Amino acid sequence: MKSDLPTLSAPATPLFDTLLVYGVGLLGGSVALAAKSRHVARHIVGMGRHAERLSAAQRAGVIDSYCIDPAQIPPQTDLFVAAAPVDRIAGVIREVIPALNPNCLVTDVGSTKVELAAHLADLTGEQGTIPFVGSHPIAGGDKAGFEHASGDLFIGRTCVICPDHVVESAVLKTEQFWQALGMQTVRMSAQEHDEALATTSHLPHVAAAALAGILPDEWQIVTGAGFRDTSRVAMGPSELWVSILESNWEPVVQSLERLQNQLGAFIQALKTNDSQKLLELLQAGEIRRKQLDIDES
Amino acid sequence: MKSDLPTLSAPATPLFDTLLVYGVGLLGGSVALAAKSRHVARHIVGMGRHAERLSAAQRAGVIDSYCIDPAQIPPQTDLFVAAAPVDRIAGVIREVIPALNPNCLVTDVGSTKVELAAHLADLTGEQGTIPFVGSHPIAGGDKAGFEHASGDLFIGRTCVICPDHVVESAVLKTEQFWQALGMQTVRMSAQEHDEALATTSHLPHVAAAALAGILPDEWQIVTGAGFRDTSRVAMGPSELWVSILESNWEPVVQSLERLQNQLGAFIQALKTNDSQKLLELLQAGEIRRKQLDIDES
Numbered sequence: 181m182k183s184d185l186p187t188l189s190a191p192a193t194p195l196f197d198t199l200l201v202y203g204v205g206l207l208g209g210s211v212a213l214a215a216k217s218r219h220v221a222r223h224i225v226g227m228g229r230h231a232e233r234l235s236a237a238q239r240a241g242v243i244d245s246y247c248i249d250p251a252q253i254p255p256q257t258d259l260f261v262a263a264a265p266v267d268r269i270a271g272v273i274r275e276v277i278p279a280l281n282p283n284c285l286v287t288d289v290g291s292t293k294v295e296l297a298a299h300l301a302d303l304t305g306e307q308g309t310i311p312f313v314g315s316h317p318i319a320g321g322d323k324a325g326f327e328h329a330s331g332d333l334f335i336g337r338t339c340v341i342c343p344d345h346v347v348e349s350a351v352l353k354t355e356q357f358w359q360a361l362g363m364q365t366v367r368m369s370a371q372e373h374d375e376a377l378a379t380t381s382h383l384p385h386v387a388a389a390a391l392a393g394i395l396p397d398e399w400q401i402v403t404g405a406g407f408r409d410t411s412r413v414a415m416g417p418s419e420l421w422v423s424i425l426e427s428n429w430e431p432v433v434q435s436l437e438r439l440q441n442q443l444g445a446f447i448q449a450l451k452t453n454d455s456q457k458l459l460e461l462l463q464a465g466e467i468r469r470k471q472l473d474i475d476e477s
Numbered sequence: 478m479k480s481d482l483p484t485l486s487a488p489a490t491p492l493f494d495t496l497l498v499y500g501v502g503l504l505g506g507s508v509a510l511a512a513k514s515r516h517v518a519r520h521i522v523g524m525g526r527h528a529e530r531l532s533a534a535q536r537a538g539v540i541d542s543y544c545i546d547p548a549q550i551p552p553q554t555d556l557f558v559a560a561a562p563v564d565r566i567a568g569v570i571r572e573v574i575p576a577l578n579p580n581c582l583v584t585d586v587g588s589t590k591v592e593l594a595a596h597l598a599d600l601t602g603e604q605g606t607i608p609f610v611g612s613h614p615i616a617g618g619d620k621a622g623f624e625h626a627s628g629d630l631f632i633g634r635t636c637v638i639c640p641d642h643v644v645e646s647a648v649l650k651t652e653q654f655w656q657a658l659g660m661q662t663v664r665m666s667a668q669e670h671d672e673a674l675a676t677t678s679h680l681p682h683v684a685a686a687a688l689a690g691i692l693p694d695e696w697q698i699v700t701g702a703g704f705r706d707t708s709r710v711a712m713g714p715s716e717l718w719v720s721i722l723e724s725n726w727e728p729v730v731q732s733l734e735r736l737q738n739q740l741g742a743f744i745q746a747l748k749t750n751d752s753q754k755l756l757e758l759l760q761a762g763e764i765r766r767k768q769l770d771i772d773e774s
Binding site (some may be wrong): 368384416466 | 616635640732760
């Protein structure tokens with residue numbers, strides 16, 4: 181044994197003293213667990229509307245303590261993560277902001293960014309004073325609730341950071357936070373984020389739901405792995421997805437129309453017996469999809 | 478220990494003496510391995526166009542022996558499985574039939590059935606004499622070649638049997654064969670099979686390829702598990718899928734148009750801000766997709 185190996189113990193000083201997570205569900209719970217296990221914050225406080233759920237999360241070891249009333253927020257809170265459903269994030273931030281130290285970094289985990297930024301423009305935009313940095317950790321799962329949370333949920337995944345109208349130091353601190361949870365970060369404007377995610381996240385959800393939605397009862401028995409994989413994300417919570425899709429409806433409509441057009445090209449190739457065109461369309465998908473696996477490995 | 482427990486050794490008499498498999502790839506190789514390990518045939522012969530591939534499959538223990546020339550087919554062959562790509566199955570059957578014992582049961586693993594039945598109508602239809610029973614074992618994988626074959630590929634999966642214009646004894650024997658390989662069987666006419674599979678297999682492939690095909694380079698980094706799952710089957714071999722889609726083009730076009738219409742309903746709900754309709758569309762997919770997992774468990 182060598183005694184001069186670097187030790188893997190906790191860093192002497194955590195990045196944050198007290199992390200406040202509003203919404204201790206799958207994502208919020210995973211943020212709490214990852215921050216705890218990686219010593220990113222000294223103390224982790226959960227917040228939400230349901231005391232019994234927060235109490236259960238505390239007993240399960242997901243959070244250290246919890247509060248319902250903003251008046252109970254610890255004054256030393258220096259990071260606030262809003263992990264509510266996307267249509268409630270602005271309201272949650274407005275509710276909590278008055279109780280926070282003005283230097284407390286504020287971020288979120290929302291799936292869309294333009295509408296949120298508009299709703300918070302007076303607080304956080306060019307005229308605002310709150311150090312709000314929009315974050316979208318691209319990680320999740322089909323099952324809701326902190327019971328399914330995992331401190332490993334973010335490892336190796338990408339987090340988009342939207343630095344619109346925020347001081348660089350706050351952006352850097354936000355990047356450090358997600359990187360400390362195991363993520364790679366990428367900066368995009370809120371608008372670019374929403375256009376990209378309309379295609380990479382919202383479109384596959386709608387495609388999966390549309391595919392599953394037109395399957396007749398009597399043909400369920402002849403579905404194989406292909407149908408199941410292609411429609412798997414449709415099992416996600418529909419109420420949540422209504423909020424996501426509506427908060428980004430224009431880019432989502434554009435991506436849906438692009439998919440319709442691409443399906444139309446397949447229809448045209450089949451109707452005209454154009455094997456070469458059909459092969460090109462299939463290969464465009466095959467090559468691009470294989471590229472995703474290469475990039476991930 | 479009790480001595481009167483039933484023994485789990487091989488049945489005294491295998492269902493078939495000699496199984497001939499044309500096309501020793503992923504599916505044909507898996508048929509050979511499953512038939513061997515489950516003692517469904519005494520001897521397993523591979524056939525194909527490439528002696529070096531067949532020799533490699535023999536050395537790998539996938540088949541017992543192989544032949545290239547129909548003249549070399551063992552006279553005791555009593556089951557022939559055509560496991561060639563769907564556009565070559567009719568040709569393969571025509572090539573091999575003259576060398577087979579007239580009582581040899583003939584089946585296939587093709588993804589479409591109507592076109593094949595039409596191509597073989599003179600041999601196998603109402604006027605024909607060959608005991609041909611169309612089979613479609615709904616099992617597979619992204620990777621081609623016997624190197625990826627598995628004797629467990631079929632366990633718990635469904636095999637569609639098309640009994641059009643065949644004597645009942647041949648249909649029963651074909652069902653016994655796939656059941657002995659671990660599958661559940663379901664009977665459908667060739668036409669019903671092709672309509673069902675257009676929706677349950679061919680449509681998800683095209684949807685996945687269309688989705689992957691419209692993803693711009695620069696957004697690859699913000700794809701998550703949702704995009705990857707929904708587009709996974711697009712990694713299947715495009716040349717093979719040209720044959721499948723073209724051999725079933727009319728039902729495939731109909732299923733593509735149904736998907737376009739369903740996507741259009743999502744677009745309409747988003748454009749008119751109709752949250753209730755959007756929720757209904759999402760829930761239709763969520764409920765149906767969850768049903769598939771319940772049925773499988």
